[in-house]
Amino acid sequence: MISLAGRDILHAWGKFIFTGVGLGLLIGVTLIMAGVYRGMVDDGKVLLDNSGADLWVVQQATLGPYAEPSSVPDDIWRSLLTQPGVAEAANITYLTMQIERGEDDVRAMVVGIAPGGAGTLGWPRYLVAGRQITRGHYEAVADLASGFQLGDYLTIRRNQYKVVGLTRRMVSASGDPMIFIPLKGAQEAQFLKDKDAILMQRRRTEANPALNRPNLPGLLEAVLASQTTNPSVNAVLVRIKPEYLPQAVAEPIERWQRFTVYDREQMEGILIGKLIATSARQISMFLVILAIVCAAIVAFIIYTLTMDKIREIAVLKLIGTRNRTLVWMILQQALVLGAIGFVVGKITATFAAPIFPKYVLLLPIDSIIGFVAIQLICTLASVVAIRMALKVDPAEVIG
């Protein structure tokens, strides 16, 4: 038995393949759009993974430290260590800022990590080059996406930091590369005022007769010193002992230490449900529109392909070909077109994904769903063409 569809494809294979490739590019864009959404969600998840924490202790009644500003004293980690179930606690600060890179600048999330060596909570979990920070000041580990190389110097506020290590996929919830620096430098970067502001503050204090008393030497100096100290961090990361449940550890901290504590699930809810919710919905809308456009174009292509060979179909009908054979031919062609489109789309998406400035995550499950959806769309789209083919009058051929 000869395959009518196969014969027809062979007859105009160039046109067929090019149509498939065109369709594939469209499918590729759709897959990338899905990948962008997955990438956004993944950015949020890697942010939490990279911190290595089970619990986040933040300022009371805030959604910190990622979704809202949060400020907690930098010595509470010690009292947290005394809580039952707490295995490890470490201070952390997060500050998203523009960092100069040569003549350009790059948006990055500066993470202040507590001293303690590789493996401490909040430290980069793995590197792709260089080493972890060993000095308590002026060293940085930067993400590859920031564009910095080993040995580069980057300026954060007043200080210069030498890049000693590089990471990959260490990003903030909005996809900005992370730059890890020692905690004390990060606290300064976040809370210390600029030079002019400090000078103005000094002048104001000196002009205040209550604080600048000539008969009390030393008072003014003490007041000025107290104005420039900063004992705050954004959050304390906590790792719990394996035999404890997160909520069981969080509850006494919330109750007695008067802080808000989030576990991993709640933090994921904040990041994905609140922080990226609008952008995620935006991408979903695009995805839906692209899927509809894709379906319309497939329907149009198959319709055009069928219309192109309407005379041949009429001849086939004239020589007594059964309707079922004709239907199968058109359906087969639509399915093959969908398959070629999917393969081309998947290849295009995979090669195009790394070019995108933000992370594009192509999951196998998305590809499988995409393949099934494309075949369904192709099947539905071929219905119009099939109706046309069935309606054609064989007499038209003989005219």
Next chain:
Amino acid sequence: MKIFGLQRRTLALFAVILALLLLFIYVALRAGPLAPIAVTTTQVELRSLAPSLFGIGTVEAGYTYKIGPTHTSRLKQINVQVGDLVTAGQVLGEMDNVDLADKLVAQQAATRRAEALVEQAEATQKFAQAQVERYESLLASKNTSAESVALKRQELALAKATLKAATADIDRLAAEFSALLNQKENLQLKAPAAGLVVARNSELGSTVVAGQAVVELIDPASLWVHVRFDQVNARGLAANLPASITLRSQQGVSLLGKVLRVEPLADAVTEEVLAKVIFNEALQPLPPLGELAEVTVQLLSLPVTAVIPNAAIRVNKGQRGVWKLTQDQLVFIPLLLGRADLDGYVQVKEGLNLGDEIVLYSEKALTAKSRLQITKSLVGKEQ
């Protein structure tokens, strides 16, 4: 020809489809979550670590002299400017005590009055003595009563006491006069030691309270860096260890010094250990006091032990360790780590043997089931 044409066409179609399929399979297996994770490996090596401690501090003077008046007074004269070198005992300025001269005149008058009082008391005592002697001779000849003699004796005792009080008053007033003279002498602000003037806090005519510094001097030979080290990394810090000091204004220039002392009091708030580091050679010109400096203290070399780069350390289920490669199997080995140096090497006390192959860098977090692709570098060029 037609058959041949058809065959060629079929072949071309199959070639395109095959190429697409191969590319698809490559894409499915080599990209995305199914792709192997590129890693680089390293071996556990034997090495003697020479750990260093890194801290930052400020340049300070070991000896600072704050020179000011001991009584509230007005600045009459000031002879030095910031930056002047002064010698021990040099007069730096003078205070004006406004009413001190009048007080001295009053004191002198008071002394003269006291002297007159002494003369008066002496005369009274002399007369009282004569009276006692006269009445005693009258009593002997029974020409007066015993009571009268007793009365004269009491008058003599009173006169003696009055003379003693008047004499003591002279001593008091003399001491007070001397105190005022001392105070006058002290109005001169003198340098207690040779040094450099670093601050001139008041100008002529300013009233300065007792204890407030008019001029601040430092001993330029006593410069040191007040350094702060993270407590967590301060192991091994001790006096006399060699140090290299980089001033913030002289990046790239390393000055030699040594640890003078580790402060017995640490900073509990900032969680830092404090130490004083001195320069081996006197600096010319002097760096400004308060300038930030980076200090690296070189500790003694440790015995040769197994070491690994700190980039290889990972955390798995709350334990620090490394991913070890054994016959292409990935196993997480929890480690007991020792000292570390500033170049990023850490001693391994337990868990690994010399020559063990471990994962150094990886482009993703690893699990025991990760498929690996071992490469030389993950960032293009060899770093």
